[in-house]
Each structure stands twice: as structure tokens, then as C-alpha cells.
Amino acid sequence: MKELIEIIAKALVEHPEQVEVREICGKHTSVFELRTAKEDLGKVIGKEGRNAHAIRTILNAVSTKNRKRSVLEIVE
Numbered sequence: 001m002k003e004l005i006e007i008i009a010k011a012l013v014e015h016p017e018q019v020e021v022r023e024i025c026g027k028h029t030s031v032f033e034l035r036t037a038k039e040d041l042g043k044v045i046g047k048e049g050r051n052a053h054a055i056r057t058i059l060n061a062v063s064t065k066n067r068k069r070s071v072l073e074i075v076e
Contacts (some may be wrong), residue, residue, distance in 0.1 A: 001062055001070060005032055008055055008057035029069045032059070035076075044074060 002023050010016035018037040023030055038071055047050045047056040056072050 001030070001059060002032065004062065005034060005051045005055065005059065005072065008058070009034055009036065009044055012043050012051060013037065014043070015040055029071065030063075031073060034072060034074050036074075038076065041074070041076060 002021050005021050009019045009021070012020070013036055015037045018035075018040070020035040020036075022033045024033070031046060034044065044055075046054075050051060052072070052074060059070050059072055
């Protein structure tokens with residue numbers, strides 16, 4: 001799932017080399033922290049949060065298939 005988030009984020013931003021995803025695993029939940037360049041933050045979030053919502057929807061679909069729970073945090 002970490003790779004999936006990286007691929008999607010790198011396709012959206014101007015500086016793909018600065019995209020960084022960190023996974024924090026728990027018993028039942030995984031938290032993914034997405035970091036980008038400051039000027040690319042708006043592109044990842046999208047207008048009215050549409051891109052962020054779409055990424056979270058895809059992440060939830062994959063998580064449900066694997067019977068886990070995942071949370072995406074977009075960090076500055």
C-alpha cells in the first residue's frame with residue numbers, strides 16, 4: 001500500500017523526488033504519513049480536498065480487501 005500511495009502522489013506533484021511515505025504499523029491499523037515539497041502540498045490535497053479524498057478511498061478499498069484499517073495523513 002505504501003508503494004501505491006507513492007505512485008499516486010508522484011503523478012500529481014511537480015517534484016516527485018521529494019515525495020516521502022512512511023508507514024506506522026499497529027495491530028489492526030496502519031497509518032501512512034505522506035510528505036511532499038511545500039509547493040506541491042496543494043496539488044496532493046486538490047481543490048476542496050478531492051485528490052486527498054480519492055487517495056483515501058483507494059487506500060480504504062485495498063485495506064478492506066486485506067482486512068485491515070488504514071489512515072492517510074498528509075503532513076507539511
